[in-house]
Amino acid sequence: MEKAFDLVLRGGSVIDGSGKPAFVADVGVKAGRIAAVGRIAAAGAEEIDARGQLVTPGFVDVHTHYDGQATWGEQMQPSSWHGVTTVVMGNCGVGFAPCRPNDRERVMRLMEGVEDIPFPVLDEGLPWNWETYPDYLDSLAGRRFDLDIGGLLPHAPLRVYVMGERGANREPATPDDIAAMAAIARQAIRAGALGFSTSKTLNHRTKDGESTPTLGAAEDELTGIAMALAAEGRGVIEYIGDYFDPAEEFAMLRRLVERSGRPLSFGLAQISDRPGDYKILLQKLTEAAKAGLPMAAQAAPRAIGILFGLELTLNPFLQHPSYAEIRDLPHAERVARLRDPDFRARLLAEGGSAERLRVIELQKWDRMFLLGDEPDYEQAPDQTVAAIAARQGRTPAEVALDHMLDRNGRGILYLAFANYVSGDLSAVHEMLSHPAVVPGLSDGGAHVGTICDGSFPTTTLVHWTRDRTRGPKLPLEEMIRKQTSYAADLVGLGDRGRIAPGYRADLNVIDYERLRLKSPQVAYDLPMGGRRLIQRAEGYTATIVAGEVTYRDGEPTGALPGRLLRGPQSAPAALAAE
Numbered sequence: 001m002e003k004a005f006d007l008v009l010r011g012g013s014v015i016d017g018s019g020k021p022a023f024v025a026d027v028g029v030k031a032g033r034i035a036a037v038g039r040i041a042a043a044g045a046e047e048i049d050a051r052g053q054l055v056t057p058g059f060v061d062v063h064t065h066y067d068g069q070a071t072w073g074e075q076m077q078p079s080s081w082h083g084v085t086t087v088v089m090g091n092c093g094v095g096f097a098p099c100r101p102n103d104r105e106r107v108m109r110l111m112e113g114v115e116d117i118p119f120p121v122l123d124e125g126l127p128w129n130w131e132t133y134p135d136y137l138d139s140l141a142g143r144r145f146d147l148d149i150g151g152l153l154p155h156a157p158l159r160v161y162v163m164g165e166r167g168a169n170r171e172p173a174t175p176d177d178i179a180a181m182a183a184i185a186r187q188a189i190r191a192g193a194l195g196f197s198t199s200k201t202l203n204h205r206t207k208d209g210e211s212t213p214t215l216g217a218a219e220d221e222l223t224g225i226a227m228a229l230a231a232e233g234r235g236v237i238e239y240i241g242d243y244f245d246p247a248e249e250f251a252m253l254r255r256l257v258e259r260s261g262r263p264l265s266f267g268l269a270q271i272s273d274r275p276g277d278y279k280i281l282l283q284k285l286t287e288a289a290k291a292g293l294p295m296a297a298q299a300a301p302r303a304i305g306i307l308f309g310l311e312l313t314l315n316p317f318l319q320h321p322s323y324a325e326i327r328d329l330p331h332a333e334r335v336a337r338l339r340d341p342d343f344r345a346r347l348l349a350e351g352g353s354a355e356r357l358r359v360i361e362l363q364k365w366d367r368m369f370l371l372g373d374e375p376d377y378e379q380a381p382d383q384t385v386a387a388i389a390a391r392q393g394r395t396p397a398e399v400a401l402d403h404m405l406d407r408n409g410r411g412i413l414y415l416a417f418a419n420y421v422s423g424d425l426s427a428v429h430e431m432l433s434h435p436a437v438v439p440g441l442s443d444g445g446a447h448v449g450t451i452c453d454g455s456f457p458t459t460t461l462v463h464w465t466r467d468r469t470r471g472p473k474l475p476l477e478e479m480i481r482k483q484t485s486y487a488a489d490l491v492g493l494g495d496r497g498r499i500a501p502g503y504r505a506d507l508n509v510i511d512y513e514r515l516r517l518k519s520p521q522v523a524y525d526l527p528m529g530g531r532r533l534i535q536r537a538e539g540y541t542a543t544i545v546a547g548e549v550t551y552r553d554g555e556p557t558g559a560l561p562g563r564l565l566r567g568p569q570s571a572p573a574a575l576a577a578e
Contacts, residue, residue, distance in 0.1 A: 093204070146562050196226075236262060518536045
């Protein structure tokens with residue numbers, strides 16, 4: 001006999017994504033959608049005992065870079081290890097379409113520099129069975145994933161596609177250039193792009209130090225593309241900037257929204273040399289919200305930082321002459337050399353010769369922490385490498401080297417360079433408390449040798465709602481809302497992010513008391529055996545995508561119900577009315 005439901009989650013503490021208090025209920029799923037919430041007497045073909053656990057909507061990560069991984073992989077890890085059931089890629093104005101064959105290397109070099117995805121990995125992994133953005137979406141449409149994937153049209157390849165060398169060299173766009181970019185943007189939106197992304201930050205460069213093609217894009221260029229989205233009546237805008245004059249730059253973003261009517265989100269962080277600028281942006285965001293403008297900010301739930309280690313892209317000794325002698329040796333041989341007393345003494349004697357690599361200070365000891373098996377992302381100032389060294393009567397370089405040599409040379413250092421000016425996450429608390437701020441900037445799929453922030457969704461729960469000791473916490477129901485319904489609505493995905501009849505059955509069952517982050521690790525599972533940082537979690541009893549269990553206790557089931565999302569998705573009421 002056919003069961004009334006395909007899946008029933010029994011007796012969990014339901015946090016439905018609306019922000020309302022949790023309530024105990026069963027959740028019934030049928031044909032990939034939530035069919036009932038409450039006391040369910042009928043049986044399911046499959047049932048999960050959720051008593052004593054949280055039942056939440058699946059998390060929506062609006063800021064990832066799985067543009068490459070989605071072309072060769074099925075599992076969008078690390079995001080899918082952390083309760084994420086929908087990702088949006090193509091952020092920061094970088095991606096792989098549109099792209100002519102003779103521009104492929106240029107686009108890959110830009111992604112290598114901006115997002116730390118090695119060129120050999122991209123060169124081997126990307127099938128390049130596309131040229132236009134619709135072609136790129138078509139290439140993904142036949143693939144299967146462990147979560148749903150939506151994409152933004154990235155400005156950098158678009159600019160190069162239209163303007164060639166002039167675009168790559170950041171020359172001003174002519175009216176004809178802008179018209180051509182706008183036409184392609186309309187084509188991309190019609191094909192299913194969720195919107196458009198751009199970057200005007202000096203931090204986004206190729207590995208050779210060349211700035212991103214969009215760095216100097218003028219307001220008329222951005223307006224022309226935004227108006228293309230307006231003409232289609234859909235699509236969101238994502239923006240990354242430096243905000244050297246925060247009021248002026250925000251005013252430009254506000255004009256884009258006022259003219260186009262399209263929703264816009266921008267990256268927000270506290271910068272060390274301008275620690276109060278984020279407050280100006282939050283105030284301007286408040287004013288825009290009061291005016292009814294669809295604007296939001298994306299904020300990282302922990303310090304924006306870099307991981308250093310002997311297996312990773314960076315370490316504090318990278319530019320020391322002695323380290324240059326061994327940097328290309330296999331890992332085990334490098335570790336052995338670094339443990340050799342004579343070599344170690346020579347390396348440490350060179351201290352101070354390597355202070356900065358581009359914008360990263362390699363020996364910023366007073367902002368660098370030891371990251372242990374239970375990673376703590378809000379350590380006190382007395383736990384910095386500098387402070388530990390002072391207590392122990394050693395140099396910071398010795399402390400750092402010994403930690404990296406721990407665990408067979410796999411110890412990791414954590415440099416917090418943004419959102420940590422006061423030595424804690426008080427600025428992040430202020431950002432996440434703002435009604436128009438969404439947890440974001442995880443960069444899942446990118447920075448494979450320097451960060452692993454695809455674990456942000458777990459940090460948002462574990463740290464901000466349960467474990468924080470160095471300041472106030474945030475309400476659990478509100479943090480769930482921001483990672484589910486608010487994030488989904490922000491990018492036009494109204495069919496998910498809520499536990500209510502008719503919505504997509506994207507769900508998590510979470511053992512909240514047991515939920516914790518594990519330490520970042522290195523895996524060699526990219527194309528060409530490429531290296532990447534991964535980070536798992538404990539406490540996700542089940543993750544469900546479109547009614548199918550994709551992960552049980554952190555392990556993939558093999559189910560791949562995820563698909564490419566084409567364009568905005570209507571809420572259930574709108575679907576019923578159509």
